[in-house]
Amino acid sequence: MSHSLIEGNYKELVKRKISEETCRKLGYKVGRFKDKSVHIANYSCPKTRVVQAQKIRFPDKTFTILGNTRKLPFFGWHTWRNGGRKLVITEGEIDALSVSEAQNNKYPVVSLPNGASSVKQTFIDNKAYLDGFEEIIIMFDNDEPGQIATEEACRLLGAKSRVASLPFKDANEALLAGRSDLIIPAIWDAKPYKPACIFTGEEVLATAYQEPEWGLSWPFPALTQATYGKRPNEMYAIGSGTGCGKTDLLKEDIAHNIGVHNEKCMTFFLEEPNLQLTLDTIAGKVDSKLYHVPGSSYDYTQFKKTREKVAKNLLMYAVDGNTEPEDILQYIRLGVEGYGARHVYLDHITYIMDAVGEGQGLEVLKSFMRGLNDLNKELPFTLYYVSHLRKKEGKKSHEEGGRVTLDDFAGGKANVQYASFVFALERDQQAEEDEEKNKTVFRILKDRYTGQSTGTTIQLLYDPTTGRKQEYDPFSAVDEQENKEQVKEDF
Numbered sequence: 001m002s003h004s005l006i007e008g009n010y011k012e013l014v015k016r017k018i019s020e021e022t023c024r025k026l027g028y029k030v031g032r033f034k035d036k037s038v039h040i041a042n043y044s045c046p047k048t049r050v051v052q053a054q055k056i057r058f059p060d061k062t063f064t065i066l067g068n069t070r071k072l073p074f075f076g077w078h079t080w081r082n083g084g085r086k087l088v089i090t091e092g093e094i095d096a097l098s099v100s101e102a103q104n105n106k107y108p109v110v111s112l113p114n115g116a117s118s119v120k121q122t123f124i125d126n127k128a129y130l131d132g133f134e135e136i137i138i139m140f141d142n143d144e145p146g147q148i149a150t151e152e153a154c155r156l157l158g159a160k161s162r163v164a165s166l167p168f169k170d171a172n173e174a175l176l177a178g179r180s181d182l183i184i185p186a187i188w189d190a191k192p193y194k195p196a197c198i199f200t201g202e203e204v205l206a207t208a209y210q211e212p213e214w215g216l217s218w219p220f221p222a223l224t225q226a227t228y229g230k231r232p233n234e235m236y237a238i239g240s241g242t243g244c245g246k247t248d249l250l251k252e253d254i255a256h257n258i259g260v261h262n263e264k265c266m267t268f269f270l271e272e273p274n275l276q277l278t279l280d281t282i283a284g285k286v287d288s289k290l291y292h293v294p295g296s297s298y299d300y301t302q303f304k305k306t307r308e309k310v311a312k313n314l315l316m317y318a319v320d321g322n323t324e325p326e327d328i329l330q331y332i333r334l335g336v337e338g339y340g341a342r343h344v345y346l347d348h349i350t351y352i353m354d355a356v357g358e359g360q361g362l363e364v365l366k367s368f369m370r371g372l373n374d375l376n377k378e379l380p381f382t383l384y385y386v387s388h389l390r391k392k393e394g395k396k397s398h399e400e401g402g403r404v405t406l407d408d409f410a411g412g413k414a415n416v417q418y419a420s421f422v423f424a425l426e427r428d429q430q431a432e433e434d435e436e437k438n439k440t441v442f443r444i445l446k447d448r449y450t451g452q453s454t455g456t457t458i459q460l461l462y463d464p465t466t467g468r469k470q471e472y473d474p475f476s477a478v479d480e481q482e483n484k485e486q487v488k489e490d491f
């Protein structure tokens, strides 16, 4: 301990409205050090109760600590009985003195040894002391570092933490303003900590009421009816056997979003490195033309116009064979925040699993899906992602029209858990009749929005001359056929 410390009188603290009695009780002094008038806070060792360190506060508010600075206890702890019902903790020594002054030095109050940044270490070093109290009231400064430290303290303390708030920067300011009467009620009214992400029902009630609205339409009216449209902050999974038309369905939706809704879309087509092809097939769907097929006939002026419109609303990721899950998350953020993309299409999620070694796929998928979900809930975009299916022994092949179930999705639950809707495409690519080959059953496997459309199927028909998929009613198609046959017979 330095011997150049000279104890002085307490007049200086009277300016702060703190009495000599309070200072003596908690171990706070005024003295001289290196020819300067300083404040001295004594820190007593939790084991021996003898002063282990002295914190010297200079007039310019800088500090130095003399003595043993390892595992510093709370300032003032030795004043009180160990343990009890309530303990108040302030950020600094002067605030602890101020609270004690307001309470006539009757109830336990201590302070952090090194301000807001010392919460974690002090709480760990003095856990046994904190464990002795039933309720711990945090009364840190009313500023940003104080808020951050409050959050940290409450997280460490758990259910027994309470937060006391004063309409002043700190307890000493309340004292100086002649409002020491606010300190005791603030302690009694201390509330459990409420982070910014937790809202009470009343707080939600107080925000403006928003009527439920329809989302944006899909390219298929029956799907819009079944889902009430597509909404931001939702994820939609699409699964089918290989070659059944998943990418084609995404392109149908992108063409609809750009052509009808004028919305910006972003693609991650991890199996389509040819970005011209992506652009041209989408433009083709807008105009119902096969722009990407050599020799097909179309109006060149229209082609250029549509291509430009699609290009203006499309952001495309160029796959380079080194795609990491983290990159995708980062580029989605960039696309949404930087380029205004409102719809993100990821084809396909199973790529992420395939890219890692045997046995690690599921863990990687789980953490990627979690990352996608967090991003999707944070930023205003809709995510559409494609998944491959796993083959089940004894079941009809998915490539030959076999019925798809949720369980068939590669990665199982991890894959579909966060999705608001899960869709499946069923198509018999080996059907003998061309017409049969072009039919797809679009099945809704999961509906989180109302639950009512789970099990709904929509019939889609692919027109190879236009490259478009459209909804059709198989029963009216049968009626039409029967009508035609009847007309023939009548003749």
Ligand SMILES: Nc1ncnc2c1ncn2[C@@H]1O[C@H](COP(=O)(O)OP(=O)(O)OP(=O)(O)O)[C@@H](O)[C@H]1O
Binding pocket: 240, 241, 242, 243, 244, 245, 246, 247, 248, 249, 271, 427, 437, 438, 439, 440, 461, 462, 469
């Ligand atoms: N209902 C359909 N009838 C006939 N052909 C279709 C149908 N849907 C898509 N196609 C065509 O089949 C081909 C394969 O479709 P697509 O690439 O969309 O399948 P996928 O399920 O994404 O395949 P993969 O599993 O390889 O990713 C495309 O040329 C597409 O135009």
